[in-house]
Amino acid sequence: MIRVGIIGLGMMGRCHLAGWEKVENAEVIAVADADPKRAAGDLSGGWGNIDADAKTIDMERVTGTTDPYELIAMENVDVVDICVPTPFHADLAVAALEAGKHVLCEKPLARTAADAARIAAAAAASPGMFMPGMCIRFWPQYKWLKDAVASNAYGAVLGATFRRVASMPPGWFSNAEMSGAAALDLHLHDTDFVQYLLGMPRAVASCGYSKTTDGIDHIVTRYFYDDVPLVVAEGGWCMDDGFGFNMSYTVNFENATADFDFSRGDDPLFLSTGGDKQNITCEGSDGYEGELAYFAECLIAGTPPTMVTAEQAAESIRIVEAEVASIASGAPVDL
Numbered sequence: 001m002i003r004v005g006i007i008g009l010g011m012m013g014r015c016h017l018a019g020w021e022k023v024e025n026a027e028v029i030a031v032a033d034a035d036p037k038r039a040a041g042d043l044s045g046g047w048g049n050i051d052a053d054a055k056t057i058d059m060e061r062v063t064g065t066t067d068p069y070e071l072i073a074m075e076n077v078d079v080v081d082i083c084v085p086t087p088f089h090a091d092l093a094v095a096a097l098e099a100g101k102h103v104l105c106e107k108p109l110a111r112t113a114a115d116a117a118r119i120a121a122a123a124a125a126s127p128g129m130f131m132p133g134m135c136i137r138f139w140p141q142y143k144w145l146k147d148a149v150a151s152n153a154y155g156a157v158l159g160a161t162f163r164r165v166a167s168m169p170p171g172w173f174s175n176a177e178m179s180g181a182a183a184l185d186l187h188l189h190d191t192d193f194v195q196y197l198l199g200m201p202r203a204v205a206s207c208g209y210s211k212t213t214d215g216i217d218h219i220v221t222r223y224f225y226d227d228v229p230l231v232v233a234e235g236g237w238c239m240d241d242g243f244g245f246n247m248s249y250t251v252n253f254e255n256a257t258a259d260f261d262f263s264r265g266d267d268p269l270f271l272s273t274g275g276d277k278q279n280i281t282c283e284g285s286d287g288y289e290g291e292l293a294y295f296a297e298c299l300i301a302g303t304p305p306t307m308v309t310a311e312q313a314a315e316s317i318r319i320v321e322a323e324v325a326s327i328a329s330g331a332p333v334d335l
């Protein structure tokens with residue numbers, strides 16, 4: 001049995017708690033949250049547009065603490081799952097890796113590329129396995145796209161556009177020093193997926209603006225590749241409060257067009273090819289369950305995760321930092 005300790009019981013901690021329950025051979029045995037109410041198992045009052053149904057924890061089988069370092073020191077915890085606000089990821093991840101634990105860390109891997117590199121170095125030196133929680137790499141319709149591009153099933157990619165837009169989340173996110181604003185917190189998902197799909201771009205050019213924080217709250221980036229003419233991603237969290245959340249992509253291959261729109265509910269992905277449009281059904285419900293199941297498989301097999309590494313997650317933050325620098329300078333930035 002894989003024994004998990006979760007640090008941070010807000011929106012993502014609740015989501016992971018519900019996710020681990022669905023993973024065979026895993027159980028959450030410890031939780032830590034700076035808020036004593038949450039550390040005692042009462043998860044009411046959090047934010048979230050994700051259907052994470054865990055509102056209370058049965059504390060009979062779970063140890064709760066307000067000190068994350070106490071959880072890291074618990075001998076019976078095999079996996080430390082870090083779900084606290086972004087600026088706290090690096091110190092906790094490094095401490096857990098130095099304690100020899102396996103570690104899963106929410107995205108963005110860290111607040112800065114330099115902090116993310118610190119985690120990558122600790123992961124390389126630790127006997128524990130490490131995985132950044134880049135859930136979009138595990139999201140069924142994005143996995144489908146990765147396979148379609150890798151297998152060259154529909155010819156070369158001519159154009160790829162990604163979009164991720166939301167209303168402003170509450171709480172610490174509005175402090176851009178902490179969250180990195182939408183450019184880092186939200187748009188990073190697509191930057192990372194672009195890197196996963198097509199490799200490192202040679203340069204980026206971005207435009208954007210601030211609205212709900214003093215960082216970049218809405219960004220559009222062109223990623224430059226020698227072999228793909230058009231790669232663009234838009235991300236923002238300053239839509240009107242009534243907007244909610246949506247993510248989508250359209251990828252035009254030489255011989256097909258793939259079009260995904262999360263807001264289409266049960267039919268989010270269509271493929272048009274040869275004059276015919278078909279609904280594509282993908283296995284799995286979301287990327288959170290997918291990433292936890294994959295990490296558990298790696299732990300059981302004793303094989304380090306390859307679907308996403310600390311180095312790749314750090315590179316994605318470096319790309320976002322170049323995107324923000326491009327907005328400041330008004331010019332493309334080489335990578």
Ligand SMILES: NC(=O)c1ccc[n+]([C@@H]2O[C@H](COP(=O)([O-])OP(=O)(O)OC[C@H]3O[C@@H](n4cnc5c(N)ncnc54)[C@H](O)[C@@H]3O)[C@@H](O)[C@H]2O)c1
Pocket residue numbers: 007008009010011012013032033034035038046047066068083084085086088106107108133135171172185
């Ligand atoms: N993968 C995704 O789609 C996704 C979605 C939302 C958030 N996130 C990421 O997950 C992380 C957490 O975000 P959230 O939305 O769950 O935040 P949240 O505000 O809902 O919850 C954070 C929790 O951490 C606790 N906490 C804060 N500092 C702490 C500390 N030093 N030690 C222990 N507990 C502490 C808070 O009391 C709170 O319960 C962030 O890095 C965020 O970017 C990822």
